[in-house]
Amino acid sequence: MARHPEYQYLDILDHLLEKGDRRIDRTGVGTLSMLGAMMRFDLSDGTFPVFTTKRVYWKTAVKEMLWFLTGQTNIRALLQDNVRIWTDWPLAAYSKATGEAITQEEFEARIVEDAEFAAKWGDLGPVYGKQWRRWRDAEGREHDQLQTVIETLKINPTSRRMLFHGWNVPELPQMALPPCHLVYQFHVSGLGDEKARPRLSLMTYVRSNDMFLGNPFNIAQQAALLFMVAQQVDMQPGELVYTSADVHLYLNHVDMARTQLARTPKPFPKLKLLRRPDSIDGYRIEDFEVTGYDPHPPIEAPVAV
Known part of the structure; x- marks a missing residue:
């Protein structure tokens, strides 16, 4: 019997615990770190690689990916969709700038209720989706990297240039967090x-990956992207190949x-897209039907900012 593909992830966790290099990191929390990891997941039969040894909130992960695809950079749209995973960074910036003692819930409520406040304090800078869909060159022209990939898949599917990335060097200082995936x-x-x-198939490269909190989200949303793009170009999903x-x-995640x-x-669940939108921009969370997901209970853990 084939070994469950989730063991690829568990093996990385085990290796970090046993042999990871203990380091002081940017956040001050400290990490156990190593250089280089790979996992492969076969999606061809509809398998959706949502890890099962703890509950992964796959809808939140997919909503974040759909937000990336819009090219937006303000957390207001995320919060309106009950996605709170990006609040820590603008909240920290607001607290540092104003000195105001405000809870996360109060800050999020102000972002949702006050468009002017959101415009000033809810923007993350030119992160992910901005670079994927609206990369601006030196002449001011915008480039939609993802749409270019989709067009190339249709007319020249053997190309070795079908990629997009977010490492826009001049704009890195303006980002709340430089791109990890x-x-x-x-x-x-x-x-x-x-x-x-x-x-x-899709291969991703992640420069820096929080294996306990970040990676399970990344794998689920990258798989969702592969399903969407494959549908848009009339292909069958193949492999998701993760590298970091x-x-x-x-x-502070060791015990967890x-x-x-x-x-x-x-067993991993299955994913079915319930409709085919006219473009990559048309997908909604309601289009994702996931069946057979029966994970172990969630394991809560703090985010390092």
Whole structure:
């Protein structure tokens, strides 16, 4: 019997616990770190790699990806959709600038209720989606990297240039957080098979990955993106290949990771897209039907900012 693919993730956690290099990091929390990791997930039968040894809130992960696809950079739209994972950074900036003692809930409520306040304090700078969909060159022209990939997949699917990324060097200082999931590159196989649709695979490169909190979200949302793009270009989802450089476990997540490692993975769920929008911009969370997800209970952990 084949080994459950989730063990790829659990093996990384175990390696970090046993052999990770103990380091002081940007946040001051400290990490156990190593350089280089890879995981591969076969999506061709509709498998949706949402980890099962703890509950992953896959809808939140997919909502974040859909927000990236809009090219927006303000957390107001996320909060209106009950996604709170980006609040920590603008809240920290607001508290530092004003000295005001404000709770996260109060800050989020002001962002949602007051458009002017949101415009001033809710923007993250030119992060992710801005670079993916609205990269501005020196002449002021905007470039939609993702749409270019989709067009290339349709007319030249053997191209080795089908990628998009977010590492826009001049704009890094303006970002609340430089991009962690940095490069997305697509690959098409099976073009000579007349009996089956070509298979679209995606390889991602992550420069810095919080393995306990960030990685399970990343894997789910990257898989969702592959399903969407494959549908848009009439291909079958193939493999999601994850690679990362600085792979780390925060020291205040060590006990949680040990709890997770004591659990046995359950079968991955399946994903079905319920409709095909006219473009990559048309997807909504209601389009994602996930069946068979029966995870172990959630394991809460703090975010390092």
